Amino acid sequence: MKKLTTLLISFLVIFIVSRLWLPSNLKRRNILSLSSDKDQPANFWFKSKIDHFNEIPQHPLDPLTLEEINRVRAILFSYQPFSSTNFPAIHSLTLDEPYKSQVLGWKKGDPIPARKAFVIALLNGKSHLVTVDLGLGRVTRHEISPSSGYPMLSLDDMAKALEAAVSFPELNQSIGARGVAFSDLICITPSAGWYGPDEEGRRVIKVICFSSGNTSNYFMRPIEGLVMTVDPDKREVVKFTDSGRAIPLPRAANTDYRYSAQEKPPEMRPLNPISMEQPNGPSFSVEDGHVVKWANWEFHLKADQRAGLVISRARVWDSETGELRNVMYKGFASEFFVPYMDLDESWYFKTYMDVGEFGIGVAASPLVPLNDCPQYSYYMDGVFVTSDAKPYIQPNMICIFERYAGDIIWRHSETLLPGFQINEARRKVTLVARMAATVGNYDYIFDWEFQTDGLIQVKVGLSGMLMVKGTPHENVETMANHEEVSSPLVSENLIGVVHDHFVTFHLDVDIDGPNNSFAKVNLVKEESLPGESPRKSYLKAKRHIAKTENDAKIKLNLHNPSEFHVVNPSRRSRLGNPTGYKLVPGRTAASLLDLFDPPQIRSAFTNNQIWVTPYNRKEQWAGGLLTYQSKGDDTLAAWSERNRPIENKDIVLWYTMGFHHIPCQEDFPIMPTVTSSFDLKPVNFFELNPVLRIPPAFDHDLPVCRPSNGNYRDT
Amino acid sequence: MKKLTTLLISFLVIFIVSRLWLPSNLKRRNILSLSSDKDQPANFWFKSKIDHFNEIPQHPLDPLTLEEINRVRAILFSYQPFSSTNFPAIHSLTLDEPYKSQVLGWKKGDPIPARKAFVIALLNGKSHLVTVDLGLGRVTRHEISPSSGYPMLSLDDMAKALEAAVSFPELNQSIGARGVAFSDLICITPSAGWYGPDEEGRRVIKVICFSSGNTSNYFMRPIEGLVMTVDPDKREVVKFTDSGRAIPLPRAANTDYRYSAQEKPPEMRPLNPISMEQPNGPSFSVEDGHVVKWANWEFHLKADQRAGLVISRARVWDSETGELRNVMYKGFASEFFVPYMDLDESWYFKTYMDVGEFGIGVAASPLVPLNDCPQYSYYMDGVFVTSDAKPYIQPNMICIFERYAGDIIWRHSETLLPGFQINEARRKVTLVARMAATVGNYDYIFDWEFQTDGLIQVKVGLSGMLMVKGTPHENVETMANHEEVSSPLVSENLIGVVHDHFVTFHLDVDIDGPNNSFAKVNLVKEESLPGESPRKSYLKAKRHIAKTENDAKIKLNLHNPSEFHVVNPSRRSRLGNPTGYKLVPGRTAASLLDLFDPPQIRSAFTNNQIWVTPYNRKEQWAGGLLTYQSKGDDTLAAWSERNRPIENKDIVLWYTMGFHHIPCQEDFPIMPTVTSSFDLKPVNFFELNPVLRIPPAFDHDLPVCRPSNGNYRDT
Known part of the structure; x- marks a missing residue:
C-alpha cells in the first residue's frame, strides 16, 4: 500500500x-x-x-x-x-x-x-x-436545562479535542518511543461516559490513537495503553496515560480492506453477475421528497441528525375496505448502549451511547450505489446543521428500494381435491428503507422493511471493524488461563474485547388512532383434570391488559413466553377482537452488567427488553435529551418510575435489541454483517389476511435481460 | 367456485x-x-x-x-x-x-x-x-424391531383408512344431518399419537373430515366433533365419535385461495415486475446430479423420503490455503413435534411427529417455478418407493438458486484518513437449497443457505393454512372468558387452536474431521475489586468443554447466555485457537407441556434446545426409527440417558427450533409465511475473514434488461 x-x-x-x-x-x-x-x-x-x-x-x-x-x-x-x-x-x-x-x-x-x-x-x-x-x-x-448531561458532541468539539491531543508534547514522545511516525498517527474521540465526581462539572472527551502505517485499516493497529482525557472547551489535556509501551504495535499484514489493495483474488469460484431488475421501474413513489407510497403502505421518511432515519405516520390500506389505517406515528432508533468489558484505564470508559453522544445521522455514510443498495434505489439526503448553525447536506444517506429475494410469502399445495391439483405460491416482495452509520470502527445498517401482509420488520446489521486491543501475545499458548477471558486473541498482538450492542427503538405505535392499550398474552401450561383427557397438559393464552408502566416492563423468557400486543380497545373487528399489532422480538441479548454500575445506570433503558410509556412529547430519547456525561437522571427507566397509567391512552412502545459479541479470528480484519430484527405484525387488525388476493408472478411479466457484454437469450 | x-x-x-x-x-x-x-x-x-x-x-x-x-x-x-x-x-x-x-x-x-x-x-x-x-x-x-412404534404410514395405509371411514354407515348419517353432501366430503388421516394401553398392539389412524362445498379451502370448513379411529390393517372403524352436530359448518365466503378464484384485486398499488437476473447464468454447478459447487462451498444434496432434504459432506475452501475443509458430514430435519392445545376427543391426539409419522419427503410439493423459487433455479427430483416396493419420482422437489436480496455482507466508510475517503461495501450473494413439504394444511419451507463468509443459515418457514376448529360462536362477545382461551376466534364459527411447532435438526458437524468437542462458552458477570476501576462490573467468556452428554443438554436462557462451539481440539489456528463452528440459535420457543404428558414423552427430544451425542449410525431420527404410535423408548432423550463421553469424539449436534402459534384473524383463510432460522458460523475456523478479498459489484457487470413488452433502457 x-x-x-x-x-x-x-x-x-x-x-x-x-x-x-x-x-x-x-x-x-x-x-x-x-x-x-x-x-x-x-x-x-x-x-x-x-x-x-x-x-x-x-x-x-x-x-x-x-x-x-x-x-x-x-x-x-x-x-x-x-x-x-x-x-x-x-x-x-x-x-x-x-x-x-x-x-x-x-x-x-x-x-x-x-x-x-x-x-x-x-x-x-x-x-x-x-x-x-x-x-x-x-x-x-x-x-x-437542569439535567446532568451535555448535548451531542459537535464535530467542532472533536476537532478541538484532537487538536489539543496531538499538540500535547508527551504524545509525541510516546509515539516516538513506539516507532510510530507522526504522519501515520490517527486519533479518534470516544465519549468519556460518566464515572463519578472526578470528571463532573466540565465536558471531557477521550482521545485514543492508532497507526495508519502500511494500512488503511488503522483500527487493527492500536497504540495500546495511550489515552488522553481532553477538555474541548479549554482545549487542554486533563489527563495523559501511557501504560502500554511494552505492547508491540500489531503488524499491518492482511489488514487493508480496500478492494484496490487486494493482491490476489479469494480462493473461490467467481460469481456471475446477479441483480434485482425492474425494467418497468420500481413500484413505489416518493412524493414531495418524503412521503413514500408502495403497495398497501404509506409513510413519511426523513433523515435526522441524531436518530438517523425516522419513519412517521406509517399507514396501511385495509385490503377489504380500502381505508388507510394508522399503524405507527413515529419509529426510530432512540439510543444505543455499547459497553466493552475491560477495566483498564484506556478501556473502562468505552460504554457508548452513540445516538445521544454523537448522533447516528451525523455519522451516516453516503450509501454506495449497487453495493450498499441495489439498482432502482431512491436516495434521500440529510440536511443537518454545523455548530455555528449553518446547514449542510449529508448526501445519499437513506435509500429506498423494492426487494425480491426469492422468498415465499405464502404457499400451499393441495392433492386431495378430486379432479385437480393445486400448487399456489406467492412471491415475497417488500419495500426497504435503509441507512448506514459509521460510528468509528462499527458500521450500523438499519433496514425498515414493509410487507404486503402488513408486517414491518426492523433490522439492525453490525459491520465494519472490530475495536481491538494490543497485547504482547502472539499465540494463546502463552496466555495464562486463556479459557476464561474478556478478550480472545484474534490476530498476532491483537485481542478482541468482549462487548455488547443494544439498540433501543422508540415505537409510537398508534393502532387506528392514538388511544391504545398494551396486552401481554401469556402462554401458560394447564393440567387436565383426572379422567378428563388422555392428555395431561395443554397451553392457554391468557390476555392481561397492562394498567400502568410497571405492568409492561418485560424481561423476555423462553420458558415463560408471552406475546406483546398493542390494541385499540375502541375499535373492534367484525368478530369483536380489538384491532392490534404485536411486537415480535427476534434473536436478542440482555445486559448482564451490575444494575449499579455507572454505565448501566446511564443506560438503564436496557434493564428490560420492552417498556411501555404514556406518550410524552419530551420523552423521545431513551438515554435522556442530554446524554453526554449524563448520570442517568433522564432515562426511560427514570421516567417509568412514576408508574403512570397506560391503559386506553396514547402509548409508546420501547424495544431493545441486543447482541453479545465474543470476538474470534473471523472478526479480523473486517467483520461480516451480523443482523438481528424484530417485527411489528398485525394481530386481528385485518379481518382476513391481505395476502389472499395478491397475484402470483407470471413468466410473461419477466424482464428480458442480456449480459453486459453478451446477447439476449431470446434473440 | x-x-x-x-x-x-x-x-x-x-x-x-x-x-x-x-x-x-x-x-x-x-x-x-x-x-x-x-x-x-x-x-x-x-x-x-x-x-x-x-x-x-x-x-x-x-x-x-x-x-x-x-x-x-x-x-x-x-x-x-x-x-x-x-x-x-x-x-x-x-x-x-x-x-x-x-x-x-x-x-x-x-x-x-x-x-x-x-x-x-x-x-x-x-x-x-x-x-x-x-x-x-x-x-x-x-x-x-423390538421397539414400541411402527414405521411411517404409507400412502396405502391412508387410502385404506379413508376407504374404511367413508364406507362407515354412521359417517353418512352424520354428514347428512349436518347438510354436507357426500360429494363435498374431504377426509384426512392425522396420526393417532400414543395415549396409553387402549390403542396399543394395533395400528390405528384417525380420520377427520371437512366440506369442500364452495371452496377449495376445505380446511376452513371442518365437520367438527366427527372423528373416527380406524385400523388400516383390518380396514375397520374402531371408534366413531360424533359430538359436534350442534356446531355449524363454517361458511365458505372469502376462503378460496386460488388466484383464479379471486373476484377483485387487492386494495393496493400494483407491483411492477421484479426479478433476480443472471443473464450469464448462475454461478453454481450440480455435478453428477447431486454434488453442488458454488463460490467457496461444495456439498452433496439429495432428497429423502423421510427427511426431505439432506445436506452431506459440506466443505468450504479455506480462502488462505485453498484447502477444502470439512464442516458438516450430514444435516437434515430429523423430527417435528406439533402439539395442539385442545383436550377434546376430536383434538387431543393432534400432536404430530410428521417426519417419522408421514415423511416430509413423501409430503414434498413440486415447487412452482418463479413463485416458489426464482428464475435460474436448478430443480432436483426425489426417487421414492411405494408400499409395494416400486419406485416413483417426486418431481422438482428441491430447488437450488443463487440469491442477491440487496443485503450487505460487509461495509465500512472511512473519513479520517488524510487525502482520501473510503466507502467500501460488498453485496451479500448466497446459495440456497430449498424444499417445501405440504403436511395436510401446513406448508413447511426449508432453506439451507450458504454464505461466502463460511456461514450456513438454516431457515424454516411455516405457511399454508391454519388447522381450525368449529365453534357455535360468531363473535367474541358471546364467548365466556374469552381473555383466557386455547382457541381464539379467527372467523365466524371458527377458532384457531393454539399450537407449537418444533423442528429438530440432526447436525453431524465434523470440523476438520470427525473428532470434535463441544465447548459451551458462558458469558458471566464479574465484579471489579474495590478501587480497581471506575467500573463495577464486566463480562468474561468462560469456555467449558463438555465431557459427557449431560454437560451438553442446553436450555437457552437470555439472562444466562452462552455460545455453543463445536471445535476440533487437534487442529489449531496459527494463534493456537482450536478451529470451530458455533451454533447460533435464532428466534425460538420451548415446549411447556408436562414432561410426563404422553406426547411430550414421545417428543422428549424437545426437552432441551441443544443436545450433543456421540456419533452412532443408528441414531438418526430424534423421535426414534419407528415413530408411529411409539411410546418414546427410542428418542434422542432416551439415548442420551446413557450420558456417554463426547469429548474429542465424533459428535452430533441436535438443535430444536420452536414456534408458538396463538392464532388471530390474519391466519384466516391463509397463513403468510412465518420464518425462523439458526446459523452455523465459523469461529476461529478461518485465520481471517474470507470476505476480505471478495470483490464488490461493478456497474459494467450489470445485465441490460428490458420489460417483457418494452424497450431496453440503453437502446
Missing part, C-alpha cells in the same frame, strides 16, 4: 472540511453531486428528488430546509441573550415537530402548521434549550 | 394414482414432465439433470436409483422368509449409507462402496428391518 505521508495537521483540515461543508462550498459541491452522472441513474425513475436550494416544506413533519435553517440562524444571531462575541455552540437544530393532534388533523392541501426549530446550544457549560418560531420570526421559549 | 361433483370414490382413485405413480405410467408421465416446456427453462443452464431411467450412482451417498430399487424389489420378492402371498408392506426403502470412514475415504474416480438398501417393512403387525446388499444380490441382515 502506498505510504501515507500527509501530515496530521493537513488531515485535521481535511477532516473538518470534508465533514462540515459550509453553505458557501456546499452550493458548489452538492449541486454537483446531486446532478452527477453517478447519481443520475440511481434516481432515474424518480421525479421528486429534492432541490435543497428551492425546497419548501410540504408536510408537517418535513425536516427544516436549508433556507429555514439559515433563517433560524439569523434569528438566533439577533437574539438578545446571546451575542456575536458570546454566541453559543449549536449542538442540535431540528424541526420542533408540531403537536400530534395537528399532524393527525392535517391532510395534503392544508396549510402546514407553524414551522418551529428546537435548538440545543451550549454556552459557558450550560445547555440552552431554545425554540424558534419561524412564522413569528423569534425565540418563543428558552430555558437552561 | 365451480361446484365439485366428483364422487369420493373417484377422488380416492385419483388420490392414489396421483401420488403413487407406478413405474409403468411413470415412464410416460415423468419422461414427459422432465422434458416439458415448463421444465426446460428452469434447468436451461444445467447439463446434469438426472435421467432417472439411465442413472448410475456416482457418489457413495447418492440415493438409490430407479433401477436399484427395482432390483431390491426383485431380491425381496425372492427372499425366503417372505412370499408373494405374504409379502410385507414396504414403509421405507432407502440407501443404507456406507460407513462414514468409507465415505470420507472416497474421492471422485474411486469405485463407490457396495450399494445397500435399508428396508423397513411391516408384516402381521411386526416391523422388519432388512438390509439388502445389491452387489451380493441378497438380504444380508434381517431383524424384527
Whole structure:
C-alpha cells in the first residue's frame, strides 16, 4: 500500500472540511453531486428528488430546509441573550415537530402548521434549550436545562479535542518511543461516559490513537495503553496515560480492506453477475421528497441528525375496505448502549451511547450505489446543521428500494381435491428503507422493511471493524488461563474485547388512532383434570391488559413466553377482537452488567427488553435529551418510575435489541454483517389476511435481460 | 367456485394414482414432465439433470436409483422368509449409507462402496428391518424391531383408512344431518399419537373430515366433533365419535385461495415486475446430479423420503490455503413435534411427529417455478418407493438458486484518513437449497443457505393454512372468558387452536474431521475489586468443554447466555485457537407441556434446545426409527440417558427450533409465511475473514434488461 505521508495537521483540515461543508462550498459541491452522472441513474425513475436550494416544506413533519435553517440562524444571531462575541455552540437544530393532534388533523392541501426549530446550544457549560418560531420570526421559549448531561458532541468539539491531543508534547514522545511516525498517527474521540465526581462539572472527551502505517485499516493497529482525557472547551489535556509501551504495535499484514489493495483474488469460484431488475421501474413513489407510497403502505421518511432515519405516520390500506389505517406515528432508533468489558484505564470508559453522544445521522455514510443498495434505489439526503448553525447536506444517506429475494410469502399445495391439483405460491416482495452509520470502527445498517401482509420488520446489521486491543501475545499458548477471558486473541498482538450492542427503538405505535392499550398474552401450561383427557397438559393464552408502566416492563423468557400486543380497545373487528399489532422480538441479548454500575445506570433503558410509556412529547430519547456525561437522571427507566397509567391512552412502545459479541479470528480484519430484527405484525387488525388476493408472478411479466457484454437469450 | 361433483370414490382413485405413480405410467408421465416446456427453462443452464431411467450412482451417498430399487424389489420378492402371498408392506426403502470412514475415504474416480438398501417393512403387525446388499444380490441382515412404534404410514395405509371411514354407515348419517353432501366430503388421516394401553398392539389412524362445498379451502370448513379411529390393517372403524352436530359448518365466503378464484384485486398499488437476473447464468454447478459447487462451498444434496432434504459432506475452501475443509458430514430435519392445545376427543391426539409419522419427503410439493423459487433455479427430483416396493419420482422437489436480496455482507466508510475517503461495501450473494413439504394444511419451507463468509443459515418457514376448529360462536362477545382461551376466534364459527411447532435438526458437524468437542462458552458477570476501576462490573467468556452428554443438554436462557462451539481440539489456528463452528440459535420457543404428558414423552427430544451425542449410525431420527404410535423408548432423550463421553469424539449436534402459534384473524383463510432460522458460523475456523478479498459489484457487470413488452433502457 502506498505510504501515507500527509501530515496530521493537513488531515485535521481535511477532516473538518470534508465533514462540515459550509453553505458557501456546499452550493458548489452538492449541486454537483446531486446532478452527477453517478447519481443520475440511481434516481432515474424518480421525479421528486429534492432541490435543497428551492425546497419548501410540504408536510408537517418535513425536516427544516436549508433556507429555514439559515433563517433560524439569523434569528438566533439577533437574539438578545446571546451575542456575536458570546454566541453559543449549536449542538442540535431540528424541526420542533408540531403537536400530534395537528399532524393527525392535517391532510395534503392544508396549510402546514407553524414551522418551529428546537435548538440545543451550549454556552459557558450550560445547555440552552431554545425554540424558534419561524412564522413569528423569534425565540418563543428558552430555558437552561437542569439535567446532568451535555448535548451531542459537535464535530467542532472533536476537532478541538484532537487538536489539543496531538499538540500535547508527551504524545509525541510516546509515539516516538513506539516507532510510530507522526504522519501515520490517527486519533479518534470516544465519549468519556460518566464515572463519578472526578470528571463532573466540565465536558471531557477521550482521545485514543492508532497507526495508519502500511494500512488503511488503522483500527487493527492500536497504540495500546495511550489515552488522553481532553477538555474541548479549554482545549487542554486533563489527563495523559501511557501504560502500554511494552505492547508491540500489531503488524499491518492482511489488514487493508480496500478492494484496490487486494493482491490476489479469494480462493473461490467467481460469481456471475446477479441483480434485482425492474425494467418497468420500481413500484413505489416518493412524493414531495418524503412521503413514500408502495403497495398497501404509506409513510413519511426523513433523515435526522441524531436518530438517523425516522419513519412517521406509517399507514396501511385495509385490503377489504380500502381505508388507510394508522399503524405507527413515529419509529426510530432512540439510543444505543455499547459497553466493552475491560477495566483498564484506556478501556473502562468505552460504554457508548452513540445516538445521544454523537448522533447516528451525523455519522451516516453516503450509501454506495449497487453495493450498499441495489439498482432502482431512491436516495434521500440529510440536511443537518454545523455548530455555528449553518446547514449542510449529508448526501445519499437513506435509500429506498423494492426487494425480491426469492422468498415465499405464502404457499400451499393441495392433492386431495378430486379432479385437480393445486400448487399456489406467492412471491415475497417488500419495500426497504435503509441507512448506514459509521460510528468509528462499527458500521450500523438499519433496514425498515414493509410487507404486503402488513408486517414491518426492523433490522439492525453490525459491520465494519472490530475495536481491538494490543497485547504482547502472539499465540494463546502463552496466555495464562486463556479459557476464561474478556478478550480472545484474534490476530498476532491483537485481542478482541468482549462487548455488547443494544439498540433501543422508540415505537409510537398508534393502532387506528392514538388511544391504545398494551396486552401481554401469556402462554401458560394447564393440567387436565383426572379422567378428563388422555392428555395431561395443554397451553392457554391468557390476555392481561397492562394498567400502568410497571405492568409492561418485560424481561423476555423462553420458558415463560408471552406475546406483546398493542390494541385499540375502541375499535373492534367484525368478530369483536380489538384491532392490534404485536411486537415480535427476534434473536436478542440482555445486559448482564451490575444494575449499579455507572454505565448501566446511564443506560438503564436496557434493564428490560420492552417498556411501555404514556406518550410524552419530551420523552423521545431513551438515554435522556442530554446524554453526554449524563448520570442517568433522564432515562426511560427514570421516567417509568412514576408508574403512570397506560391503559386506553396514547402509548409508546420501547424495544431493545441486543447482541453479545465474543470476538474470534473471523472478526479480523473486517467483520461480516451480523443482523438481528424484530417485527411489528398485525394481530386481528385485518379481518382476513391481505395476502389472499395478491397475484402470483407470471413468466410473461419477466424482464428480458442480456449480459453486459453478451446477447439476449431470446434473440 | 365451480361446484365439485366428483364422487369420493373417484377422488380416492385419483388420490392414489396421483401420488403413487407406478413405474409403468411413470415412464410416460415423468419422461414427459422432465422434458416439458415448463421444465426446460428452469434447468436451461444445467447439463446434469438426472435421467432417472439411465442413472448410475456416482457418489457413495447418492440415493438409490430407479433401477436399484427395482432390483431390491426383485431380491425381496425372492427372499425366503417372505412370499408373494405374504409379502410385507414396504414403509421405507432407502440407501443404507456406507460407513462414514468409507465415505470420507472416497474421492471422485474411486469405485463407490457396495450399494445397500435399508428396508423397513411391516408384516402381521411386526416391523422388519432388512438390509439388502445389491452387489451380493441378497438380504444380508434381517431383524424384527423390538421397539414400541411402527414405521411411517404409507400412502396405502391412508387410502385404506379413508376407504374404511367413508364406507362407515354412521359417517353418512352424520354428514347428512349436518347438510354436507357426500360429494363435498374431504377426509384426512392425522396420526393417532400414543395415549396409553387402549390403542396399543394395533395400528390405528384417525380420520377427520371437512366440506369442500364452495371452496377449495376445505380446511376452513371442518365437520367438527366427527372423528373416527380406524385400523388400516383390518380396514375397520374402531371408534366413531360424533359430538359436534350442534356446531355449524363454517361458511365458505372469502376462503378460496386460488388466484383464479379471486373476484377483485387487492386494495393496493400494483407491483411492477421484479426479478433476480443472471443473464450469464448462475454461478453454481450440480455435478453428477447431486454434488453442488458454488463460490467457496461444495456439498452433496439429495432428497429423502423421510427427511426431505439432506445436506452431506459440506466443505468450504479455506480462502488462505485453498484447502477444502470439512464442516458438516450430514444435516437434515430429523423430527417435528406439533402439539395442539385442545383436550377434546376430536383434538387431543393432534400432536404430530410428521417426519417419522408421514415423511416430509413423501409430503414434498413440486415447487412452482418463479413463485416458489426464482428464475435460474436448478430443480432436483426425489426417487421414492411405494408400499409395494416400486419406485416413483417426486418431481422438482428441491430447488437450488443463487440469491442477491440487496443485503450487505460487509461495509465500512472511512473519513479520517488524510487525502482520501473510503466507502467500501460488498453485496451479500448466497446459495440456497430449498424444499417445501405440504403436511395436510401446513406448508413447511426449508432453506439451507450458504454464505461466502463460511456461514450456513438454516431457515424454516411455516405457511399454508391454519388447522381450525368449529365453534357455535360468531363473535367474541358471546364467548365466556374469552381473555383466557386455547382457541381464539379467527372467523365466524371458527377458532384457531393454539399450537407449537418444533423442528429438530440432526447436525453431524465434523470440523476438520470427525473428532470434535463441544465447548459451551458462558458469558458471566464479574465484579471489579474495590478501587480497581471506575467500573463495577464486566463480562468474561468462560469456555467449558463438555465431557459427557449431560454437560451438553442446553436450555437457552437470555439472562444466562452462552455460545455453543463445536471445535476440533487437534487442529489449531496459527494463534493456537482450536478451529470451530458455533451454533447460533435464532428466534425460538420451548415446549411447556408436562414432561410426563404422553406426547411430550414421545417428543422428549424437545426437552432441551441443544443436545450433543456421540456419533452412532443408528441414531438418526430424534423421535426414534419407528415413530408411529411409539411410546418414546427410542428418542434422542432416551439415548442420551446413557450420558456417554463426547469429548474429542465424533459428535452430533441436535438443535430444536420452536414456534408458538396463538392464532388471530390474519391466519384466516391463509397463513403468510412465518420464518425462523439458526446459523452455523465459523469461529476461529478461518485465520481471517474470507470476505476480505471478495470483490464488490461493478456497474459494467450489470445485465441490460428490458420489460417483457418494452424497450431496453440503453437502446
